[in-house]
Amino acid sequence: xxxxxxxxxxxxxxxxxxxxxxxxxxxxxxxxxxxxxxxxxxxxxxxxxxxxxxxxxxxxxxxxxxxxxxxxxxxxxxxxxxxxxxxxxxxxxxxxxxxxxxxxxxxxxxxxxxxxxxxxxxxxxxxxxxxxxxxxxxxxxxxxxxxxxxxxxxxxxxxxxxxxxxxxxxxxxxxxx
Amino acid sequence: xxxxxxxxxxxxxxxxxxxxxxxxxxxxxxxxxxxxxxxxxxxxxxxxxxxxxxxxxxxxxxxxxxxxxxxxxxxxxxxxxxxxxxxxxxxxxxxxxxxxxxxxxxxxxxxxxxxxxxxxxxxxxxxxxxxxxxxxxxxxxxxxxxxxxxxxxxxxxxxxxxxxxxxxxxxxxxxxxxxxxxxxxxxxxxxxxxxxxxxxxxxxxxxxxxxxxxxxxxxxxxxxxxxxxxxxxxxxxxxxx
Numbered sequence: 001x002x003x004x005x006x007x008x009x010x011x012x013x014x015x016x017x018x019x020x021x022x023x024x025x026x027x028x029x030x031x032x033x034x035x036x037x038x039x040x041x042x043x044x045x046x047x048x049x050x051x052x053x054x055x056x057x058x059x060x061x062x063x064x065x066x067x068x069x070x071x072x073x074x075x076x077x078x079x080x081x082x083x084x085x086x087x088x089x090x091x092x093x094x095x096x097x098x099x100x101x102x103x104x105x106x107x108x109x110x111x112x113x114x115x116x117x118x119x120x121x122x123x124x125x126x127x128x129x130x131x132x133x134x135x136x137x138x139x140x141x142x143x144x145x146x147x148x149x150x151x152x153x154x155x156x157x158x159x160x161x162x163x164x165x166x167x168x169x170x171x172x173x174x175x176x177x
Numbered sequence: 178x179x180x181x182x183x184x185x186x187x188x189x190x191x192x193x194x195x196x197x198x199x200x201x202x203x204x205x206x207x208x209x210x211x212x213x214x215x216x217x218x219x220x221x222x223x224x225x226x227x228x229x230x231x232x233x234x235x236x237x238x239x240x241x242x243x244x245x246x247x248x249x250x251x252x253x254x255x256x257x258x259x260x261x262x263x264x265x266x267x268x269x270x271x272x273x274x275x276x277x278x279x280x281x282x283x284x285x286x287x288x289x290x291x292x293x294x295x296x297x298x299x300x301x302x303x304x305x306x307x308x309x310x311x312x313x314x315x316x317x318x319x320x321x322x323x324x325x326x327x328x329x330x331x332x333x334x335x336x337x338x339x340x341x342x343x344x345x346x347x348x349x350x351x352x353x354x355x356x357x358x359x360x361x362x363x364x365x366x367x368x369x370x371x372x373x374x375x376x377x378x379x380x381x382x383x384x385x386x387x388x389x390x391x392x393x394x395x396x397x398x399x400x401x402x403x404x405x406x407x408x409x410x411x412x413x414x415x416x417x418x
Contacts, residue, residue, distance in 0.1 A: 003414065004411065004414045004415060007407060007410055007411040007414055008411065010407055011404065011407045011408065011411060014373075014400070014403055014404055014407060015404065018376060018400045018403065018404070019400070021376065021377070021380065021396070022376075022392060022393065022396045022397060022400060023392075024380070025379070025380035025393055025396060026387075026390060026391035026392055026393070027385055027387050027391040027393060028391060029391065035384065036329065036383070038313075038329045040313070040314060139178070139180050139313075141180050141181035141190065142181060142189075142190060159259070159261050160190055161258070161259045161261075162257070162258075162259060163259060163261075163262075164247070164248075164251065164254035164257045164259070164262060165244075165247040165248075165250060165251055165254065166240060166241070166243075166244030166247035166248055166254065166262060167240075167244075167257070167259060167261055167262040169244055169247055170240075170243075170244060170262075171261075
């Protein structure tokens, strides 16, 4: 074992140097008050503007004040297809109360996406990420990926992979109590 | 950043992948430590596997209980592979209960077992630090230092890799001192070492929970834990003398 003398010195050093280090490492007010806008839990969601299927521009910042379920998807992705009914159900149940389910389609043409939505009677808004710009901005590397954004525009949870109804309900509680 | 790797047509997220790898590497290392402590390494493997299986099953069961109507409507969704559909406290409680049950059933000496588990935990913590670095989680302060890395479009302290290096150094120290420390004290060394690493590196994190005049809570906790661990070493040395 280590000697008592050596341990006494160590304890004294940790006591003095440790408290000094903590004092030196304080976070200035100006820094702690400004969380960066990045696609991580607890951070403001990065803003973007994309075209809807109608050709209108839609920005995420337009939805400030509403809870947003931002779902990245593609028509060829089976888990995306499987969770669409749950997203549609959430849209139908909560859109009047201020929840927006926003689909971000990855790099498919307008006609393909429109046909998919029509066939499945999906009515929530969808924007087209034709150049993968927003997917890159949000570091989306696998589909589906869903960001749950609260009314203040802060990301509360990120779910990678297909959600079942229970998981969607659980996550909605965080942003749409 | 490397948030995912492509293997054939599949894109695998690196964060859960590294945590999984870290868990099994940690189990392997814990078994090595157990062998050095004269314990049967198979007990560590068994305990680790039972704990993780119990955690997953009970964690999912907790989710089913809490969101029962949703699961009644679609019973097959109980088998969903999405690991988010788990109640973490249920999972942690089940894993802990199984580990305690296993220890009691086979009368595994606690000090040696704690050493083994602490060694495994250091491996897992190293894997987590690497995963956070690759995903830009818990990133560092902006810096002009030549070793800065770009995360979220800003040159920053590679604080996750500072932690990784620190934990690996503690792991090397843990292994080197294992034979010289009494059973149970290697675990204390691991706790002290990790607390020391966090006390040092958390100074460079961009974001922190703070108290008072901007003091970082994680550093204060690490400082107290480090002091308590050193005091425990001191007490042991005193009683030996």
